[in-house]
Amino acid sequence: MAQEIIEAPIPGKIVSVSVSAGDTVEEDGELCILQSMKMQNPILSPVDGTVVEIKVEAGQTVETGDVLIIIEEA
Structure with a gap:
């Protein structure tokens, strides 16, 4: 299966x-929140799938x- 980065x-x-890691996500499901220029931007999943690895942490x-x-x- 393909991986989505x-x-x-x-x-x-x-x-x-x-x-x-291990969570099942749906397309357009929220993955994390990225703050930039005092605005909080949700990062959404582009695909249905399973989280393999998380490369970031809060802060x-x-x-x-x-x-x-x-x-x-x-």
């Missing part, structure tokens, strides 16, 4: 992570293109 679309700070600063979460497509 979720990357930061903008630089900012991870406010919260809504999933754990971490990320740059555009940093890998946040890896999902195994259902």
Whole structure:
């Protein structure tokens, strides 16, 4: 099965992570919240699948293109 790599679309700070490794997620389900320029932006799953790995934690600063979460497509 294919893996979907979720990357930061903008630089900012991870406010919260809504999933754990092994969780099943649905397309458009919230994965984490990324704060940038005082706005909180939900990062949503582009696919149905299972969370394989979480590469970030709350409070971490990320740059555009940093890998946040890896999902195994259902």
